[in-house]
Amino acid sequence: MKKLLILGAGMAGTMAANKLTRLFHERQLDWQITLVDPDALHYYQPGFLFVPFGVYGGDDIVLPKRRLLPSDVELLQACIVEIDHEHNRVQLSSGEKLDYDFLIIATGADIHPEQTPGLSGPAWGDTIHTFYSFQGAVALFEKLRVWKGGRLVVNVVENPIKCPVAPLEFLMLADAFFLAKGMRDKVQLTYATPLSGAFTKPVAASHLNTLLAIKGIQVEPDYLVEAVNPDMRTLSSFDGRELGYDVLVSVPINMGATVVGESGLGDDLNYVPVNQHTMLDERHPNIFVLGDAAALPTSKAGSVAHFAIEKFCANFLDHVNGRQMHESFDGHANCFIESGHGKGLLIDFNYVTEPLPGAYPVPWVGPFSLLKETRANHWGKMLFKWIYWNILLKGYRLPIPTDMSMTGKQTAEAMN
Amino acid sequence: MQTLTKNTIGGKEIMLNGEGFLVHAEDWDKQLAIGIAVAEGIADLTDDHWKVINFCRQTAQNSKSPTLRQITTGTGISTKTMFALFPKGPAKKVARIAGLGKPEGCV
Numbered sequence: 110m111k112k113l114l115i116l117g118a119g120m121a122g123t124m125a126a127n128k129l130t131r132l133f134h135e136r137q138l139d140w141q142i143t144l145v146d147p148d149a150l151h152y153y154q155p156g157f158l159f160v161p162f163g164v165y166g167g168d169d170i171v172l173p174k175r176r177l178l179p180s181d182v183e184l185l186q187a188c189i190v191e192i193d194h195e196h197n198r199v200q201l202s203s204g205e206k207l208d209y210d211f212l213i214i215a216t217g218a219d220i221h222p223e224q225t226p227g228l229s230g231p232a233w234g235d236t237i238h239t240f241y242s243f244q245g246a247v248a249l250f251e252k253l254r255v256w257k258g259g260r261l262v263v264n265v266v267e268n269p270i271k272c273p274v275a276p277l278e279f280l281m282l283a284d285a286f287f288l289a290k291g292m293r294d295k296v297q298l299t300y301a302t303p304l305s306g307a308f309t310k311p312v313a314a315s316h317l318n319t320l321l322a323i324k325g326i327q328v329e330p331d332y333l334v335e336a337v338n339p340d341m342r343t344l345s346s347f348d349g350r351e352l353g354y355d356v357l358v359s360v361p362i363n364m365g366a367t368v369v370g371e372s373g374l375g376d377d378l379n380y381v382p383v384n385q386h387t388m389l390d391e392r393h394p395n396i397f398v399l400g401d402a403a404a405l406p407t408s409k410a411g412s413v414a415h416f417a418i419e420k421f422c423a424n425f426l427d428h429v430n431g432r433q434m435h436e437s438f439d440g441h442a443n444c445f446i447e448s449g450h451g452k453g454l455l456i457d458f459n460y461v462t463e464p465l466p467g468a469y470p471v472p473w474v475g476p477f478s479l480l481k482e483t484r485a486n487h488w489g490k491m492l493f494k495w496i497y498w499n500i501l502l503k504g505y506r507l508p509i510p511t512d513m514s515m516t517g518k519q520t521a522e523a524m525n
Numbered sequence: 526m527q528t529l530t531k532n533t534i535g536g537k538e539i540m541l542n543g544e545g546f547l548v549h550a551e552d553w554d555k556q557l558a559i560g561i562a563v564a565e566g567i568a569d570l571t572d573d574h575w576k577v578i579n580f581c582r583q584t585a586q587n588s589k590s591p592t593l594r595q596i597t598t599g600t601g602i603s604t605k606t607m608f609a610l611f612p613k614g615p616a617k618k619v620a621r622i623a624g625l626g627k628p629e630g631c632v
Binding site: 267331333335348349377378 | 594595598604606607612613
């Protein structure tokens, strides 16, 4: 019997375990899959965005991890202390050691407010909030419910972050939320971002900058925060710009798992360098890295994990049997962007093609529109929660292509 | 999509793109770097400046300059010092002076 050990039972680990279990059954292969995760609960992370506005509660976005896995997959709830890649062994905090033939690192990325001076002190949860954790999103819900208005600043400390559009969505939903409460005129919304505008890539940035301007959301570009002063309620940047707030919604620096760094596998942010088309750690031919834990040159997003895992599973048996891997991940991802008032946008991109206007998934038809605010896009996002729990995590295939398609897309040149 | 402009820097005619990055990498030499630095408001390039410029040129991938974190980790120069050396957007500024493309984050 061969042993496959998966570190992390988040979206990537769960999806891979479900898909590979089915593959091993179909081929009647004798593999034991073991997952290790310190947390017993699985969070639907795209749902965190909606919690502060009372759209989703815990019942919508939390399930026990065990319920999402096949019965013959072993799930251990434990902390991982060391990945001993020289000896193909992982040590747990209980002292238990797990040997593996193949290892999947799917330990994700998490926020680290302690890396920014002043961010994680006593004001955390009072005047400083985040929606990048379930507890944080719930605390922010409580805050916004009774808040009388003032300056709300959303600050991204440093890129890359999980779901780079989420801070924009938060601001647009906040605009709609305060309008509905009849207090929009009492709230000043500001986005302080290390980027030069709302978004990285030019075509999407231009669309999103316009949307933010229409909604009266101010952008403080090229803002690299040096420290937070919770007593004065100010942010200060490395270039000396001070920004006052009454509520700070922070997206603290995101980093990979500490154990990845301590085991000598990570880069400066504890992400594992991999082949961007196969997700193989080329220094260790029996280690793959899936989801946010990998240092791929694209967004940290569930969508990236989803399409990458489709390719990974198609390649896995070839690789195990010493054959060449034929499937190549192109960096494809798509993300709905909530813009408030029951509307949303959609972006579709890969390693080389930036988000462009068009229709998705059927070129020229849709039903979803790329880089355009529509109600269909909003309903796509809402429907996605059901798809996530019932199709994606279970490892079933969605009826959409895994590779990105240029068909029907308007290129930047054509737009000029 | 980008507008290109012809510029004369340090007596040399070069092409810059709309964001001020060098279009033809082969035009770059140390003299040009000094000229671009002056245009960027840095009158003197010190040893520390050169340490950063050289690091960026050595680690650039596909002519894309490294990110600020990659520079601070790679050179041991702190973010604060980077802002003192290359004020207002140090990663982009050093990329222009080093004759490299814009340091690009991901989507």
